Amino acid sequence: MVATDPGLTALASGWAALSVLQGRIEAHLERALLARHGLSVREFSLLDVLSRQHDGLGGHLQMNQVADALVLSPSATTRLVTRLEDRGLLARFLCPADRRGIYTNVSEAGLELLEQARSTNDAALREALDEAARNPELASLVTAVEAVDAARRG
Numbered sequence: 001m002v003a004t005d006p007g008l009t010a011l012a013s014g015w016a017a018l019s020v021l022q023g024r025i026e027a028h029l030e031r032a033l034l035a036r037h038g039l040s041v042r043e044f045s046l047l048d049v050l051s052r053q054h055d056g057l058g059g060h061l062q063m064n065q066v067a068d069a070l071v072l073s074p075s076a077t078t079r080l081v082t083r084l085e086d087r088g089l090l091a092r093f094l095c096p097a098d099r100r101g102i103y104t105n106v107s108e109a110g111l112e113l114l115e116q117a118r119s120t121n122d123a124a125l126r127e128a129l130d131e132a133a134r135n136p137e138l139a140s141l142v143t144a145v146e147a148v149d150a151a152r153r154g
Contacts, residue, residue, distance in 0.1 A: 021141050025128040032124035037117040044121060045070055046080055047089065047114040050106045060095070060103040089113060 026041055033039045039047075049069045053060050061069065067077040081104055084090045089110035095101030106114065129145065132138040 017137050018141060021132055021138050024132060024138075025125065028128035028131075029121060029124045032120050033117055036120045037113060039113070039117055042070065042072070042080055043084060044114070044117055046084060047106055047110050047117075050090065050104055051111060051114055053103075053105070060105075062095075062101055062103065066104065084110065 029044075030041045033041060033044050037044075046066070049066060050061070063077060063081070064074060066081070067074050070077060070080075072080065081090060081092070085092060085104075089107055090104050091107055092102055092104050095103055129142050133142040
């Protein structure tokens with residue numbers, strides 16, 4: 001395929017639109033979360049991912065699993081965890097079954113902040129999607145995001 005191939009151009013155009021939508025949403029969420037809760041989008045996402053852990057077999061995520069869930073490098077994940085741990089929002093502990101494994105749990109303060117921030121995140125996401133839906137180049141992507149949400153809710 002060459003760069004002038006209409007199929008490649010349409011695919012590249014779709015990818016660019018998806019990137020624009022993601023960037024706009026993330027920027028909108030970042031502003032709202034920082035202004036109201038002092039949390040970045042990545043910090044909110046980390047608290048959210050870790051809050052969904054449970055005790056028992058397979059219940060806790062190792063740091064590499066957290067990195068995968070957040071789409072971050074291991075070093076960026078460690079820095080993010082350390083930042084939130086320093087704020088008292090997370091705590092690390094050794095895996096009881098494998099003393100080499102390190103897990104992270106959300107503290108009570110982290111859970112409280114996450115609970116407060118969830119409504120801000122949801123409202124900001126709705127605002128960003130509504131704004132994007134008014135853009136003809138992004139409207140179909142917004143519809144796709146909403147369809148995924150509707151299918152998940154069943």
